[in-house]
Amino acid sequence: MIYVGISACLLGQKVRYDGGHKASTFCQHQLGKHVEYLPLCPEVGIGMSVPRPTIRLVGDVERPRAVVQKTGEDVTARLAEFADIRTAQLDKLSGYILCAKSPSCGMERVRVYAEDSNANQKEGMGIFAARLRALYPSLPMEEDGRLNDPLLRENFVLRLYVYHEWKSLPRPIQKADLYAFHARHKLTLLAHDQPTYRSLGRELAECDVVSESFCSHYIQRLMSALSRPASRRDHTNVLQHIQGYFSKNLNDVQRQELTDIILQYRAGEQPLAAPLTLVQSYLKQYPDEYLASQSYLRPYPTDLKLRYGL
Template identity: 30%
Template sequence: MWHYAKPIVVVSECLGFSPCRYNGDQLNDEVVHKLAPFVQFIPICPEMRIGLGTPRETIRLVKEDEHVRLVQPSTEMDITEQMNEFSVSFLKQLLEVDGFILKSRSPSCGIKDVKIYSSKKKGPALGKGTGMFAEHVLRMFAHKAVEEEGRLTNFVIREHFLTKLFTLALFREVKQTNSHHRLVEFHAEHKYLFMAYHQQKLKQLGNIVANRVRLPIEEVFLRYEQTLYELSARRSRRNSNINVCQHMIGYFKHELSGEEKRYVHELLEKYRAGKLPLSSVTAVIRSWAIRYQNEYLLKQRYFQPYPEPLLDVTDSGKGRDY
């Protein structure tokens, strides 16, 4: 029923594309594997691209004089400049990109929990930070969908990442048409999804689309895009999702029996308590939209913001929050 644009995703090459890890291994990541038919991947191994072979001696982040350097202890080689130069050069030439999936804990690609040491010699880590390539990604593309493969085993993180990724990709496609009509359609289809993310930003987006001051269409798209980035900066919250569901249930207040109303509100309370996934509630509401032929609700991407084969409620167990 829904058309999904094909997101462009930069991905760490070791995640199923090439045996380029420091030890010559290749990882087979389930999320990356499932995404493959639905996205355009751009595999990249920053360490290989700056001339380090595979297998190779390990590299690490070392803090010296308040500055973090990227070094290879066994050779005492400092590769900070090479990595910085490559990162900036590679990222600047990306004409279009919707997201990144990077290797966790990597001194080049890790977004969080990358160990930082006090010296090139063996010893405990001083703390944790961000890999050098990933740091440039976050500096230049923090507004895009950016995650580590390890964190994507968490249901909530994965749900937000996929929702943001496919929403931004579709907006990119709509923006290329330069059509106000297509933008109006995009906004209408995402009304309840955006309401779940940020009601105030939803209102701002509505005002931008209305274009009462008759701005050039290029400026309208530019303002809409910036506000969309702000709206999608954090995931939707449980109470916001409940509010959205209640709004949609309101469309059927005259059609539903008292028993049906009680049932769906029981589902909402179980979702509120973390005992059911949101999909258990939205599936019921969508069935009513089909039953009563509510075309407006049936067009809402809130029900399925990304392709159905990617829906997976399994979780790593770390920070589970339906």
């Protein structure tokens, strides 16, 4: 089972400061079919009521304080510590979906106010979200609003499944298992960051034994590389690389058909799903064990239909 942390309001729980919620259709009814959620509301978790006075971030953008507007109470430490006391649950997560703009859960562009003023900068990060990132630097994190963007939605789910596979590797991780993991995600990583693929491959080859510190380094670099959504040009390069695996099997008509649909995708005339569907068809006709093992071809459940918008 894939476990995903989520701001409780995104699942329809009425825990917001005004007694309302921010239910996400995608989280509840699409992704929710494939994952088990851990819904949390840090503000309720530290004992605040529903409804409740609003909190806002105050002071230094890099190290803001969370202050209750009505009373001036500083709840910064309590919101950060909420993550620490929940580590037994957070440790099993493969991703986290946060509520945008929240002074506790916002991942980016949260308002940080000047002391005793309404002047503010949209450059902050929620206190709980910041502590979560510090504790789990490789954990895929995304905000509900950003998930409305097809490219960012696909990218988050891709990272979620890669990280879940990483967490499922037998511990301690052996070099052979890490090699297999790296090889399986070759095309996925090539689509996002070719230099990182080659660099990590060299580092792995030079290791006699993969230490815990190396594994931490590896997964942080991998997840950082994958966090950059792949462009049409990136995907086109990978698709043309895949085409080479069929060079000896396809006849002239088939070869031209695959070339044409890849170029149509590159020009924005077809979604990514179109050339990949044809590739899957040829793979059934001309099996290739290595190519079939690549996560790039099926990175997540197809019923999520994420590649129809790319």
